[in-house]
Amino acid sequence: AQKITQTQPGMFVQEKEAVTLDCTYDTSDQSYGLFWYKQPSSGEMIFLIYQGSYDEQNATEGRYSLNFQKARKSANLVISASQLGDSAMYFCAMRVRRFSGYALNFGKGTSLLVTP
Amino acid sequence: SAVISQKPSRDICQRGTSLTIQCQVDSQVTMMFWYRQQPGQSLTLIATANQGSEATYESGFVIDKFPISRPNLTFSTLTVSNMSPEDSSIYLCSVAGGGNEQYFGPGTRLTVT
Numbered sequence: 001a002q003k004i005t006q007t008q009p010g011m012f013v014q015e016k017e018a019v020t021l022d023c024t025y026d027t028s029d030q031s032y033g034l035f036w037y038k039q040p041s042s043g044e045m046i047f048l049i050y051q052g053s054y055d056e057q058n059a060t061e062g063r064y065s066l067n068f069q070k071a072r073k074s075a076n077l078v079i080s081a082s083q084l085g086d087s088a089m090y091f092c093a094m095r096v097r098r099f100s101g102y103a104l105n106f107g108k109g110t111s112l113l114v115t116p
Numbered sequence: 117s118a119v120i121s122q123k124p125s126r127d128i129c130q131r132g133t134s135l136t137i138q139c140q141v142d143s144q145v146t147m148m149f150w151y152r153q154q155p156g157q158s159l160t161l162i163a164t165a166n167q168g169s170e171a172t173y174e175s176g177f178v179i180d181k182f183p184i185s186r187p188n189l190t191f192s193t194l195t196v197s198n199m200s201p202e203d204s205s206i207y208l209c210s211v212a213g214g215g216n217e218q219y220f221g222p223g224t225r226l227t228v229t
Contacts, residue, residue, distance in 0.1 A: 035216075035218065043153075043222070043223045045159075045210075047218065047219075052216065091158060091159070095218075096161075099147060100147070101212045102212055102218070103164060103210070103212075104159070106158045106160075108158045
């Protein structure tokens, strides 16, 4: 079974600082995909970044980067230069096969609060 | 990319009644997914809806409680039946894009009193 673990229920960071949100996963598959989503208080799910298991480089998207350590089965999200608008819930997720496509299995999430 | 709309955006319902949530996608997709997010919790997959076949439910979810329709490649409905306060959640539909993308609708906030 595929499992995602996020051990930080809540995190604080000061504006303009960098923050790392932890995510570990468990799977027996050789090919897998990992996602990070942001959910502000409005409830929408905003895709941030994707990392495939065979990707040789760590994924980056603007201020977001994914610290992918395959041997440790970790896929931590790094947010650089935090902004007040980054305050939200952050979910790590793994792709799970459903028929000819994929759904997502989510971790419990980390609540990030950015302070001035 | 796929743009997904859901109706209603929110509702307050009485115990014992049913609510049907609609999900519309702006492009044809083979599979649609329904998730539930209980207050303060993460997202949990309810079922996978393939066009032209019965939906497939995850462990802990049954068709009698959450019947799903998928009449065409751009539309699906999820009904929450015989509601209780424990059904108060955000319900989200999702589709997979052509690559690695997974797109979500804005969600339906359901409160059961």
